[in-house]
Amino acid sequence: MHDETHDDSGHDHPHAASASQADTARWKHDGIRVIPGDKLDANTAQTPGMFRQAAINHARVGAQKIWAGTVAIAPDAKTGVHHHGALESVIFVLSGRARMRWGDRLEYVAEAGPGDFIFVPPYVPHQEINASPDEPLQCVLVRSDNEAVVVNISDVDPVERPETVHWVDPIHKHP
Numbered sequence: 001m002h003d004e005t006h007d008d009s010g011h012d013h014p015h016a017a018s019a020s021q022a023d024t025a026r027w028k029h030d031g032i033r034v035i036p037g038d039k040l041d042a043n044t045a046q047t048p049g050m051f052r053q054a055a056i057n058h059a060r061v062g063a064q065k066i067w068a069g070t071v072a073i074a075p076d077a078k079t080g081v082h083h084h085g086a087l088e089s090v091i092f093v094l095s096g097r098a099r100m101r102w103g104d105r106l107e108y109v110a111e112a113g114p115g116d117f118i119f120v121p122p123y124v125p126h127q128e129i130n131a132s133p134d135e136p137l138q139c140v141l142v143r144s145d146n147e148a149v150v151v152n153i154s155d156v157d158p159v160e161r162p163e164t165v166h167w168v169d170p171i172h173k174h175p
Helices: 021-030
Strands: 051-056 067-073 089-095 098-102 108-112 117-120 126-130 137-143
Touching: 067 126, 098 117
Parallel strands: none
Antiparallel strands: 051 067, 067 137, 089 117, 089 137, 098 108, 098 126
16 A cells, blocks of 8 residues: 555655645645746846747746746847856757757757757857748757856857758658
8 A cells, every 4th residue: 555645765745635734835836837938037148149038947936956948039040159058958949940050160060940859068159040031940948957057159260161960869860
């Protein structure tokens, strides 16, 4: 028989059947949060050429280990070169076509479309480009800490001809 006051790790949980009124109030107000898409916070670190909005961070919901939000990039626009310090970032493309450039001189390039995920490791200088001349690029961002670290870089000298790096995984085969 499973005891509802303990999980398999042996930790007590206040949401057991005998929860007090204080516990009920705490769970009611500090439990699941829904952040409406039209209530995102633009008061977050920005990079020229893109518009970031925070949905989940410490200030908004008390997040301790993640930051999540959205980014919009106008058709045919290029962002400034930047990195996110020690944070790992995940970008999920909702609509449009993302062209990512990265490297010391932005010498590498790859593209992603709707439904694709992009992983950006810590300290990697990169630039997002909307590869579409007429459709906005809309993405969801998730970072591995509760604050949005953005380090904008102004002294990058891009190469003339970037090297294409194909996204190769079980779904995307090498051309």
